[in-house]
Amino acid sequence: MTSDFFKYQAQTTPHPLAMEISHAEGCYIYDTKGKAHLDFVAGVSACPLGHNHPKVIKAIKDQLDKYLHVMVYGEYIQKPAVELTKLLSKHLPESLKKTYLTNSGTEAIEGALKLARRATGRSEIIAAKNAYHGNTIGALSIMGFEERKQAFRPLLPDVRFITFNNAAELSLITNKTAAVILETIQGGAGFIEPKEDYLHKVREQCDKVGALLILDEIQPGVGRTGKLFGYEHYNCIPDILVTGKGLGGGMPIGAFTASQELMDCLMENPKLGHITTFGGHPVIASSALATLKEITESSLMQQTLEKEKLLRTLLVHPHISEIRGKGLMLSLIMNSSELANALILQTKERGLILFWLLFEPKAVRITPPLTISNEEIEEGCRIILSVLNNIKQQNSTSIF
Structure with missing residues (x-):
């Protein structure tokens, strides 16, 4: 499938993430190897109710x-x-x-x-x-x-x-x-x-x-x-x-x-x-x-502001210079673009999906489904902080 992806489907960047998808449910995307990935991106804000919402x-x-x-x-x-x-x-x-x-x-x-x-x-x-x-x-x-x-x-x-x-x-x-x-x-x-x-x-x-x-x-x-x-x-x-x-x-x-x-x-x-x-x-x-x-x-909109507070409370780290945005439209502004790239790529390996923004190379997108639970937020933030504590700045480049 991967070779066919690169051979037949037009790409938009030289280095797509190229994760092969099996299925998705709630706030998780599963690859064909059976690995679950906690989704902090929601299809770039396109899936507010998560994946496969029953309604x-x-x-x-x-x-x-x-x-x-x-x-x-x-x-x-x-x-x-x-x-x-x-x-x-x-x-x-x-x-x-x-x-x-x-x-x-x-x-x-x-x-x-x-x-x-x-x-x-x-x-x-x-x-x-x-x-x-x-x-x-x-x-x-x-x-x-x-x-x-x-x-x-x-x-x-x-x-x-x-x-x-x-x-x-x-x-x-x-x-x-x-x-x-x-x-x-x-x-x-x-x-x-x-x-x-x-x-x-x-x-x-x-x-x-x-x-x-x-x-x-x-x-x-x-x-x-x-x-x-x-x-x-x-x-x-x-x-x-x-x-x-x-x-x-x-x-x-x-x-x-x-x-x-x-x-x-x-x-x-x-x-x-x-x-x-x-x-x-x-x-x-x-x-x-x-x-x-x-x-x-539902109460999802009211919950969104409470979830924003939780994310801002948890995501405090010397590598993060500020958090911008409102509700569950947040971006971590890292101290360098290299840190942003390394965070996105290394959390992917740990089962957490983050992503870039188009024009700000130091930004890391956090736009999870509005249905994300506090426990899932805490899980994702633990992965982010763990990666930041051990991060080795790589000469990696943004896909953008």
Whole structure:
């Protein structure tokens, strides 16, 4: 299987971890040698209820017996998609009423950018330095990290960049700006939270000049920060909310949500303003609906903040310079990139899955399933501290 993996499946890095998977259950992934790996990554935040959650699996199996894909998005009334978008609306402010379901977070970003340009009649998009919103050409154009973009230029024109948390640069948002797009918590940059009411100040400037505010909640959304969406912590409501990853409960999904007035712009002038074949797929929508119900009807979000406290209490070590993030969206900032690499690779050998972040080489991702128990957190932290106590800095390199 390993040789076929490298021979037939396209890779994204020269050195993938290449663990051969047998099955997964709860907060554990099992390889084909029978070894259990405690999962502190959750598919890069995509599995908030862990692996093979019974309610998610039941929803998927029940829908499989009814129908799979029947028509391109938006033409037929399909119960899973309708119930999912209705439940989202129930838990969002009145101004975020209608949801367009897509196949991925990056496709939702594309839809949000198109909607902003269509609604405002403007072309300029303002994004943040060190931002990550996906890898399609539009999403790549608003990525604030030139090293990842330069090989694919030319990209979209009329994109400008500001520094996250720098209120002095908000004057760059003008009446030429269609939208400002920001991650509520910067992900690839190292899980950087907004400070000093930054998002509210962005919101005020957008209102002043008639620009739309798009918040990317693909990582922090769906309960990961202790609220259903991260913006609830920061005194700011976006015009367009983008989500994905965890919403699918382990299935591929994206979504962008706005007011009815905004979203109706995609119906006319031109018609079919945004179209997709498989968006809102009934099986995936069923998985997402079960996931959203479980997160909103249980105590998982409240538990997330308590689990954050436990992780911060346990993970104290001279090799760790700080812990960034909120809830179960945390990153360990190590004293060097070599330490980060060694920790990730050596804990893997001890049965604990950690991972890198895109742009911050000293960061180690901790984004476990929201269902992780205190005992599992303690087990994982024991492995981390044991490795750090005995770590030998290797000349290993990040897969990124």
